[in-house]
Amino acid sequence: MAIREVPIDSPIEVxxxxxxxxxxxxREELLGDERIVEILRSFKESMQDSHKAMVTxxxxxxxxxxxxxxxxxxxxxxxxxxxxxxxxxxNLLLNVKxxxxxxxxxxxxxxxxxxxxxxxxxxxxxxYLCKKVTDRIDPQKIALxxxxxxxxxxxxFFLHERIKKKLIS
Numbered sequence: 001m002a003i004r005e006v007p008i009d010s011p012i013e014v015x016x017x018x019x020x021x022x023x024x025x026x027r028e029e030l031l032g033d034e035r036i037v038e039i040l041r042s043f044k045e046s047m048q049d050s051h052k053a054m055v056t057x058x059x060x061x062x063x064x065x066x067x068x069x070x071x072x073x074x075x076x077x078x079x080x081x082x083x084x085x086x087x088x089x090x091n092l093l094l095n096v097k098x099x100x101x102x103x104x105x106x107x108x109x110x111x112x113x114x115x116x117x118x119x120x121x122x123x124x125x126x127x128y129l130c131k132k133v134t135d136r137i138d139p140q141k142i143a144l145x146x147x148x149x150x151x152x153x154x155x156x157f158f159l160h161e162r163i164k165k166k167l168i169s
Contacts, residue, residue: 003167006085012109016098019088022167029166030093036162040093043155047119050126050148057141062133073107074130075116080109082122086160086167090120120156127153 003026006018030036054060067073091098096119102109110117116125127149134142 002169005167008084012080012083015083015085015088018085019092022089023092030163033166036159039155039159039162043120043152043159044094046148046152046155050145050152053145053148057145058137059129059133059145062136066132073111074128075108075111077106077108079125082124086163087120087122089163090159091118094119123153
């Protein structure tokens with residue numbers, strides 16, 4: 001294969017185009033790799049577990065309340081620049097329809113009307129909690145959430161590394 005990843009400092013549109021091209025060209029080969037399929041399955045389960053923990057802990061309600069009352073979001077414009085092509089490719093492998101344009105000019109490229117459009121998210125997007133949230137939610141619930149997020153991020157790391165290895169081989 002020997003495909004070079006697009007540089008991290010490239011514009012998001014360039015990284016998206018790279019990921020979409022890889023998806024078109026290599027989808028069958030990547031999804032034919034048993035280890036990738038296994039990690040994708042584990043990732044989906046762990047991502048769902050951490051989302052359930054966010055709901056149970058009350059994080060989702062706190063964030064919705066903040067958005068409605070204060071009109072703000074932690075998902076500001078520019079956050080998308082932290083994403084690399086492989087992370088975007090992983091989302092395509094998870095059948096995510098990545099937006100082609102920004103929904104809100106003040107928000108992250110991937111933030112839509114109903115929240116983040118991505119399933120595989122950057123580490124900062126997975127585990128960032130503002131002080132308002134951490135002050136209002138029971139620390140034991142946050143600890144349980146952190147545990148679930150850790151499993152999600154570990155799966156994502158292994159998936160990222162496996163795909164990167166396949167691309168350079």
